[in-house]
Amino acid sequence: MAYQKLTPRSENYSQWYNELVVKADLAEQSAVRGCMVIKPYGYAIWERIQAGLDARFKQKGVQNAYFPLLIPKSFLSREAEHVEGFAKECAVVTHHRLMNDPNGKGVVVDPNARLEEELIIRPTSETIIWSTYKNWISSYRDLPILCNQWCNVMRWEMRTRLFLRTAEFLWQEGHTAHATKEEAEDFAQQMLDVYADFVESVMAIPVLKGVKSPNERFAGALNTYCIEAMMQDGKALQAGTSHFLGQNFAKSFDVTYLTKENKPEYVWATSWGVSTRLMGALIMTHSDDNGLVLPPHLAPIQVAIVPIFKQQEQLDAILTKINPIADQLKALGIRVKVDTADNMTPGFKFAEYEMRGVPVRLAIGARDIENGTIEVARRDTLTKETLPIDGIVEHITALLEEIQANIFKKALDFRIANTRNCDSWEEFQTEIQKGGFLACHWDGTPETEEKIKELTKATIRCIPLDAPAEEGKCIYSGKPSHRRVIFAIAY
RNA sequence: CGGGAUUUAGUUCAGCCCGGUUAGAAUGCCUGCUUUGGGAGCAGGAGGUCGUGAGUUCGAAUCUCGCAAUCCCGACCA
Numbered sequence: 071m072a073y074q075k076l077t078p079r080s081e082n083y084s085q086w087y088n089e090l091v092v093k094a095d096l097a098e099q100s101a102v103r104g105c106m107v108i109k110p111y112g113y114a115i116w117e118r119i120q121a122g123l124d125a126r127f128k129q130k131g132v133q134n135a136y137f138p139l140l141i142p143k144s145f146l147s148r149e150a151e152h153v154e155g156f157a158k159e160c161a162v163v164t165h166h167r168l169m170n171d172p173n174g175k176g177v178v179v180d181p182n183a184r185l186e187e188e189l190i191i192r193p194t195s196e197t198i199i200w201s202t203y204k205n206w207i208s209s210y211r212d213l214p215i216l217c218n219q220w221c222n223v224m225r226w227e228m229r230t231r232l233f234l235r236t237a238e239f240l241w242q243e244g245h246t247a248h249a250t251k252e253e254a255e256d257f258a259q260q261m262l263d264v265y266a267d268f269v270e271s272v273m274a275i276p277v278l279k280g281v282k283s284p285n286e287r288f289a290g291a292l293n294t295y296c297i298e299a300m301m302q303d304g305k306a307l308q309a310g311t312s313h314f315l316g317q318n319f320a321k322s323f324d325v326t327y328l329t330k331e332n333k334p335e336y337v338w339a340t341s342w343g344v345s346t347r348l349m350g351a352l353i354m355t356h357s358d359d360n361g362l363v364l365p366p367h368l369a370p371i372q373v374a375i376v377p378i379f380k381q382q383e384q385l386d387a388i389l390t391k392i393n394p395i396a397d398q399l400k401a402l403g404i405r406v407k408v409d410t411a412d413n414m415t416p417g418f419k420f421a422e423y424e425m426r427g428v429p430v431r432l433a434i435g436a437r438d439i440e441n442g443t444i445e446v447a448r449r450d451t452l453t454k455e456t457l458p459i460d461g462i463v464e465h466i467t468a469l470l471e472e473i474q475a476n477i478f479k480k481a482l483d484f485r486i487a488n489t490r491n492c493d494s495w496e497e498f499q500t501e502i503q504k505g506g507f508l509a510c511h512w513d514g515t516p517e518t519e520e521k522i523k524e525l526t527k528a529t530i531r532c533i534p535l536d537a538p539a540e541e542g543k544c545i546y547s548g549k550p551s552h553r554r555v556i557f558a559i560a561y
Numbered sequence: 562c563g564g565g566a567u568u569u570a571g572u573u574c575a576g577c578c579c580g581g582u583u584a585g586a587a588u589g590c591c592u593g594c595u596u597u598g599g600g601a602g603c604a605g606g607a608g609g610u611c612g613u614g615a616g617u618u619c620g621a622a623u624c625u626c627g628c629a630a631u632c633c634c635g636a637c638c639a
Contacts, residue, residue, distance in 0.1 A: 228637060378598055415597050418599085418601090420598095
């Protein structure tokens with residue numbers, strides 16, 4: 071038994087995470103620092119995230135498009151705040167040709183192939199998109215423009231972790247242009263709702279919907295909406311953002327339209343995105359010391375069926391029982407894998423499907439054939455029971471929904487249990503280190519937030535959209551406050 | 562950008578202090594037999610420019626110096 075268990079979460083949470091990502095076959099380190107290879111199983115999960123969101127975007131009238139990877143350097147300096155936010159982490163293309171090394175050692179950059187204007191590998195695409203939208207928009211009849219792109223972006227991070235923070239990552243970025251402020255602001259909120267609905271109902275990750283404080287706001291935005299999730303170690307993770315950009319980019323890139331009254335107006339903008347970071351959120355919300363735990367609505371394989379057999383004849387006999395079950399499940403749209411591989415023992419397969427988070431596992435052998443039974447194991451509770459084959463399809467259909475609901479509830483209960491009010495600065499300083507969300511009063515100034523961050527590493531994760539009005543005193547400055555905001559230590 | 566560590570088989574590592582036949586183990590892989598209800602067993606087999614460049618030496622995985630890459634912990638950031 072050379073097989074190694076994961077480091078338990080209680081022992082070293084971040085080591086547990088790193089091992090899980092690799093052992094569940096989701097991703098691995100690449101030859102390039104900070105960049106990851108997403109393996110087929112991990113990518114299958116990402117594809118399901120993509121498919122679910124993409125369908126929801128289209129219901130909102132959003133169309134997909136594609137804008138280039140490379141952005142002229144000059145574009146980035148058009149919006150001052152925006153460039154300040156990203157300048158430190160941009161990769162720059164300076165040359166367009168290689169040549170044989172005159173000293174005979176492979177290839178070198180051809181010094182004569184320097185670009186007239188350097189190109190930036192997109193850290194995000196606002197600038198290239200707005201320089202393009204300028205040409206697309208002339209009349210109120212051209213609005214709104216609702217575009218999204220699925221692509222990669224690059225931010226040269228000092229320190230990276232698979233999925234959570236990589237130098238290159240996959241995401242979608244939606245960019246919309248509207249005639250009025252109200253419409254843009256409303257659209258940004260609608261997209262936040264799309265994210266929250268998807269993340270909660272498909273990924274089973276409970277999220278807080280809120281607004282970012284000025285310090286945490288996207289560079290160049292007037293308002294940043296976000297969904298915040300709580301990981302099992304009590305840290306916060308921003309799972310998605312939607313920005314109301316006002317007219318900042320319209321003004322920087324001179325994007326105007328003519329109103330019905332034939333007056334030129336700047337357009338109003340939004341942008342919104344989620345990234346492969348959602349994979350990190352998924353892992354850290356549900357998984358346990360045995361590996362990944364996937365919500366059935368998202369799992370690439372929802373039901374794995376493991377026949378237990380000695381000879382081919384036995385397998386054939388078992389398959390006559392299994393195949394109809396698999397076919398019925400597939401007909402109901404359930405993703406099933408029948409694992410007939412004979413080079414792995416059943417025990418190995420059990421452990422493997424557990425590590426990969428497959429929600430339901432069925433096992434059936436000679437004993438079951440005699441008894442007309444099948445063993446059903448569920449990943450979320452790690453329990454198994456032997457049930458009659460009759461009615462198994464109905465049982466599984468219901469079980470998948472039960473698992474989906476159960477893991478969402480478990481995550482929600484955890485968040486509730488680890489969210490508390492805090493009204494004393496003394497208490498805050500010790501409580502915040504224990505993890506979880508602290509709902510506190512805040513005087514609304516960036517200075518106070520900055521100071522709190524400096525002293526405790528905690529930031530305001532969001533001002534919840536449903537935060538009730540409540541008079542109180544700022545946890546740090548004692549100045550008056552009208553509602554509680556959520557503080558936490560974040561990824 | 563600071564601090565620490567690592568670099569030898571596909572993977573995880575031993576060997577280095579104290580230089581010396583053909584560089585080892587486990588696991589994985591291939592072949593055969595036997596097995597299969599929680600990570601099976603036996604036998605055989607393939608697999609290595611010891612990160613890189615110099616130096617010391619009759620001789621370097623091992624000693625010296627340089628360089629690079631990666632990982633972890635901080636600072637910074639989605």
